[in-house]
Amino acid sequence: MTTATTAGGPAAGTEPLVELDGVGKSYGNVRALHGVDLAVRPGQVTCVLGDNGAGKSTLIKIISGLHRHTEGEFRIDGAPVRLNTPREALDRGIAAVYQDLATVPLMPVWRNFFLGSELTRGPWPVRRLDIARMKRTADEELRAMGIVLDDLEQPIGTLSGGQRQSVAIARAVHFGARVLILDEPTAALGVKQSGVVLKYIAAARDRGLGVIFITHNPHHAFMVGDHFSVLRLGTLELSAGREEVSLEELTNHMAGGAELAALKHELAQVRGVDVEELPELEDLAERRPSP
Template structure:
């Protein structure tokens, strides 16, 4: 049945907290995860600061999904430390992570396509009114609140009664982001939000990622696309085969270096001499291995 929730959560992220503190909200130190004899993640260091976008890049099988599951409370780490506000934590459920202000927006968005936008905004946390046992949904208040919160994020919809399934992919992503901000997220994990979108809709989502950052949230942006990451990112981590290959702030890595790391440039550089012996393969433009070495930032530093 519906859940009583008549007021905005008290722990909702303030709009003016960006950059107030250099301390990370979420921090991983040498964190890893093993499934029996299979080591899916090993020795990962990551720091998520308020008002900053931390981009996590990697190919399929790099360990991005495992990382998301640890931070969001779906799985527990088996090595290293996981800190929230400097305190070690070990979540048993996603609800525990949410109670700490860690919200995850997955690719499928967990929306009901045939329900209106305002109903999806409050799905599972509906506002009610009236005395028990005849409490009923406070529809007008939910509509008004949803409209206000969407407008606060710069999202203007003509009709909140329209089924959310009729919105574009970018608009649905933005509604999910606004919903997480309203319900008190301090850290927002976005799982490949631009993966299935065109150029224009991807730009819309990137705009609202920047808006969430400007409201003081720490954003973890999971993506395959280094160009999208570089447009909004403050810090970049590249995972490869469960380990962290690159961990650098924006002023320590260029878009070209980030793209090379993401595209497996290190492996190509190591194989350059072998590829040179294959007929029809031009290796002149391939990078040298030493050219791909970027300074590694320590996770304890504040990201500029």
């Protein structure tokens, strides 16, 4: 798998496009997220990692305007906001690409590219689809992202998983996204197709977008990430730049080093399990910061 691995894009280090300061979300008595700090800058990939139930989905919903935060401050371009709908987020340049991609498998690629935002021509009330312009624009935008498709008339469902993800990314960029949220884009893909998606994540960063890459795979995150935030049980366990953390440390935080150390101790009591062959994890409990 080959992707860009250099940290920082053309505008890395500038003021955040999106910033969370102690943000949390409660559903009645259930606290799904608490005290999360996050900064998304142009030309950088911010990776948010966590196991199932860590709070990644709640975080996505807050930033994309689906749910309102109940604590802390959410800022866009330095100004505090309380988004009420995904449309408000889109109007401010925040676009989310979910795992289902919001595509219609039997429709052509170009039609899916403009789904819900079709171009028309002619006078009202007999306006009609401007098919030629949509095909031309879709082809130009896909090629600008390095995506070359021989036939834009083919149903998007015939493309590979990596290609469909790439089309969704290019679509979001075309419609004005400044902050791109990618929800587990490589979760259901093989090694080769994951590489395709990671390449286009790097391409989006190089075009100056702020990318939020949600994943549970630390190896994928480390290939393209500039900053890493690890969520655990709704709180921020780790927040570190690329130069501050190694892949091994990132993997340990993601896996829950203290819990693995406790598991190794329990396995030592089981007959037939040779714990000496397992990695040394006892010191991880001391290295792991308090939530």
